[in-house]
Each structure stands twice: as C-alpha cells, then as structure tokens.
Amino acid sequence: MPVSIRKPRNRYHHGDLRRALVTATLQILEDHGPEGFTLREAARRAGVEHHSAYRHFADSAAILAAAATAGYAELRDAVAGTLDGMLDDDPDAVERLLAIAREYVAFAVRRPALYRLMTGPRLNESARFEELEEVIGQAYARVQAEITSGIAARQLDRDLDVVEATLTLWAALHGLASLVVMRRIKVRRDQLAAFTNRVVGHTIRGFTRG
Amino acid sequence: MPVSIRKPRNRYHHGDLRRALVTATLQILEDHGPEGFTLREAARRAGVEHHSAYRHFADSAAILAAAATAGYAELRDAVAGTLDGMLDDDPDAVERLLAIAREYVAFAVRRPALYRLMTGPRLNESARFEELEEVIGQAYARVQAEITSGIAARQLDRDLDVVEATLTLWAALHGLASLVVMRRIKVRRDQLAAFTNRVVGHTIRGFTRG
DNA sequence: ACCTGAACACCGTTCAAGT
DNA sequence: ACCTGAACACCGTTCAAGT
Numbered sequence: 001m002p003v004s005i006r007k008p009r010n011r012y013h014h015g016d017l018r019r020a021l022v023t024a025t026l027q028i029l030e031d032h033g034p035e036g037f038t039l040r041e042a043a044r045r046a047g048v049e050h051h052s053a054y055r056h057f058a059d060s061a062a063i064l065a066a067a068a069t070a071g072y073a074e075l076r077d078a079v080a081g082t083l084d085g086m087l088d089d090d091p092d093a094v095e096r097l098l099a100i101a102r103e104y105v106a107f108a109v110r111r112p113a114l115y116r117l118m119t120g121p122r123l124n125e126s127a128r129f130e131e132l133e134e135v136i137g138q139a140y141a142r143v144q145a146e147i148t149s150g151i152a153a154r155q156l157d158r159d160l161d162v163v164e165a166t167l168t169l170w171a172a173l174h175g176l177a178s179l180v181v182m183r184r185i186k187v188r189r190d191q192l193a194a195f196t197n198r199v200v201g202h203t204i205r206g207f208t209r210g
Numbered sequence: 211m212p213v214s215i216r217k218p219r220n221r222y223h224h225g226d227l228r229r230a231l232v233t234a235t236l237q238i239l240e241d242h243g244p245e246g247f248t249l250r251e252a253a254r255r256a257g258v259e260h261h262s263a264y265r266h267f268a269d270s271a272a273i274l275a276a277a278a279t280a281g282y283a284e285l286r287d288a289v290a291g292t293l294d295g296m297l298d299d300d301p302d303a304v305e306r307l308l309a310i311a312r313e314y315v316a317f318a319v320r321r322p323a324l325y326r327l328m329t330g331p332r333l334n335e336s337a338r339f340e341e342l343e344e345v346i347g348q349a350y351a352r353v354q355a356e357i358t359s360g361i362a363a364r365q366l367d368r369d370l371d372v373v374e375a376t377l378t379l380w381a382a383l384h385g386l387a388s389l390v391v392m393r394r395i396k397v398r399r400d401q402l403a404a405f406t407n408r409v410v411g412h413t414i415r416g417f418t419r420g
Numbered sequence: 421a422c423c424t425g426a427a428c429a430c431c432g433t434t435c436a437a438g439t
Numbered sequence: 440a441c442c443t444g445a446a447c448a449c450c451g452t453t454c455a456a457g458t
Contacts, residue, residue: 034331039451049424060451116334121244121326124392136394167395168409175385182334184346185377199378202416249432259443270432
C-alpha cells in the first residue's frame, strides 16, 4: 500500500479542468487545425469523460471562445510588448505602426490554426462571450492609441479620422494575415517582415500628410 | 393508371443532382450560416437519400468547394460587370479600383455566409479543387489588370510592384469585407459604399505618386 | 462540488444491393 | 448509371447517478 500524501492529487484535476480543456483545445488546433476540434477530443486529451466539460463550459462553442480569448490575449501582449520595447528609441508613428503590423502577422503565422479560429466563422456569435470581446477591445485600443498619438505628434495627417484609420489598419492587418495563413499569399518566412512592411506601408502611407 | 409521359421525369433529378446539391448548399448557407451545412441536410433538401451525394462528389468538402466556386464566379462577374460598365466614362485608375472595392464589399454583405465559406477554414485544403483555384485566379487577375493599366496610364506610381500592389489591395478588400461580415465593424448599409471608399481610399492613395 | 455513465438524435463514410 | 438502405464509428447534449 502506497504512502498517502497530504494533498489529495487523486481528484485528478483539482479544479483546473477548465484550464486543462483550454490547453487541450490549443493543442488540438496546432495538431489538426480549427476543424479538428471536438469537445470529446478535448476531454479525451484532458483525461476526463467528455461530459465533464459541461461543468466548466456552457457548450462546445464556449471552449473555443476560451481558446480564442487566450489567443487574443497573447496577440495583445505581443503587440504591447513590441511597442513598449521601442520606447527608448522613440521612433516615429509610421515605424511604430509598421512594428504592430509585423508583430500581428508574425503572430498569425506562428499560430495559424489559432488565428483562423480567432477570426473564423465558428466564433460568429461571439457576442455571447464577454471576456473574448473585452480582450479584442484591448488589442484594438492599443492600435488606436498609437494612431491618436501619431496624429498628436504631427507624424500622421491631422485630418485623419482616428476610428476610421484604426479600422483601416486593422482591416489591412487582418486581410494580409488571413491571406498568408490561408496560403493564398505565399511568402518565405525570412521575407515575411519585409513583405509586411511593404504591403502595410502602402496603407500607412495613406495616413500621412493631408 | 396514369398516362405515361415520354420523358421519364420520375428519375427525379435527371442527372442534375449535382446542381441540386450545390443549390441546396447555397440555401443552407443563407439559412443557417457556414456551420449549418451538412451533407445529409443538403441531400435532404435535394430530396434524395444522403448517400446519393457520393455519386457526384468525393466527400462533403467537395460540395462546399463547389458552392464556393459558384460564389467566386459571382464575385468575379460582379467586379467585371462594374468595370465594364465604366468603360464609356473612362474614369481614372483610382476610381476604378474604388469601384472594385465597393463591389467586393457589397458582395460579401449580400452573401455573408457564402463569403465566410469562401474565405473560411473549411476550405483550407482547397488546393484539391482545381475549378475553385481557377476562378479565384480569374478574379485576382482582373484586379491585377486594372493596376497594370493604371500604372501604364501614369495614374498610379510607376515604381509600383504590380504583384505586391494587387496583393495589398486584395488584403485590404478581404480584411474590410471580413470585419464587416463578422460584425466586428458595424456600418449601416446605406453608408457602406462611402465607408468603403474612405477605408480602401487610404490604401489606394498609397499607390499614387512616386 | 465535480465527475461518470447511459441514452438520444445527429453526423460523414463505407459496403452491399437494387433498378 | 444512378440511387437506396443498412451499418459503423463518430459527434454534442441531456438525464440520472455516483462520491
């Protein structure tokens, strides 16, 4: 008979089944793409009977929403990290927006299946998921703040509509990332940053001078 | 006993089951979105036992690919029709590219579920579907031709890389259409054309002047 | 509180016939 | 040639227990 340990680990997930299911979902996405996800497979990888997932999520869409939320948080942090890392050099607004673009596209290429989930039809009725909407809003707000301060610094056209410019950049980033991830645009990895600079540069150039 | 008619209509689909399945698929998309499609539901709407679909399609992805092919053909024709309709007035390249943009976004808004199918993850391994790739290529080629002649007419920057400019515009169109269709950007319908002009205008302005 | 287990109505795909 | 029908291994979700 084995010596019993104090902390009862035999309950297996110790209340972390929620996290385990999200982790399993992210793994499934990497292994089999967004279409490979099933609630049952996630439960299988987490080592529990599939019905257990309903203790932590309303339905299978809620698990995907949680994975997408983690993805947007990573994207938001990657963008913020890059911008914060540039603070010392204080480059101009165009450079900072290009840095956002490179980071955004790099994220999509780094996690293609997760990116497709985050922007794909399975999250269509995502208004249900507050936390997801919030973290998307945070990522968006960071981009808008950069454009706002670029205008204030007179490095972008002072007549620019901030909201519309942010949406324009967002659309350009998503469009490019999406086409690259879907392999409709083929770029070598070591060319990706330069390619992103040139493509998004066209749009950002449209933001300068009146 | 009913009078027999010469043409044996009782075979029900007369060999048009393929078309009937694609039509049914397009209807399902309109009714329930891209996630609502199942092979069995398409067969049900076409009035046949579900297995009959395998006589005409390799698998369920092939039915979706056929629906997407029809969608890209419609998009290609809509864009071409708009451009051809402008021939008399001979407007400049910027105006013609904006017309493409408005038509593209209008198509996506007109057929949101079809658009999401056409650009979504379910068509990921679309390289299998020759006809689909071909019709996408045709739509793409029409856009590239406009940019090429815009450069020749000195209305766009002569140093523009035609391929990269086309990819840039394509990304801008897809990004905008996608965000609108996914309801991440909310625009009133009667504002959509003007909004598209302003958003894509930023990018196209990046194509002008050296 | 958290997880199991059986059941239900689906799904795509394969095998074997029917006409 | 084209469609049916039964079967198989899945799926998400619900109901009812188990500890």
